[in-house]
Amino acid sequence: AQSVTQLGSHVSVSEGALVLLRCNYSSSVPPYLFWYVQYPNQGLQLLLKYTTGATLVKGINGFEAEFKKSETSFHLTKPSAHMSDAAEYFCAVSALGNQFYFGTGTSLTVIP
């Protein structure tokens, strides 16, 4: 069985500040982990993914995430928030041949 927990349904940061969105997963098999972003009235767009190999994964728009097996975490970070980062962010877990399990999402607000 697989599941994802996103801590904090709403996160607010000032423009230029660090963005940290938390994701913890549960998986009985080696997981594949994803972060998606959803802008208003849009579908979900992939930010980055971890499959195997390097545990620090870089994605689009300056985001990155680190897979920490010991902590069962896959937190998303960005050093400096931009107004255009305001959106809904979803963490998801999958495994070989499996479906995707999404978290409940975190709404990011960027304060000018």
Place this chain on the structure above:
Amino acid sequence: DARVTQTPRHKVTEMGQEVTMRCQPILGHNTVFWYRQTMMQGLELLAYFRNRAPLDDSGMPKDRFSAEMPDATLATLKIQPSEPRDSAVYFCASGFETGYAEAFFGQGTRLTVV
């Protein structure tokens, strides 16, 4: 630029009417997902197909919802009869079966049942 295409983008219908949503997955993808998104429930998996065969539709209310893939280029989600509680955004996504390949999402169909 390959993308998942969903039609219609918006649909307003009266309670009791049949609603059909369509999805054209990315060419070559063999897995198709249907999700429903609401404020209260978030993203819910309704059904998914692999090589056009339904693998899991346990998230779908069977009495009124049905999902099919008549061919590899078309997936449909039908609601009959529709109810106000079905109002939501319905997303189709496609991908490869490996699990480590991401799912590509369409723009969604915003359904309003009045």
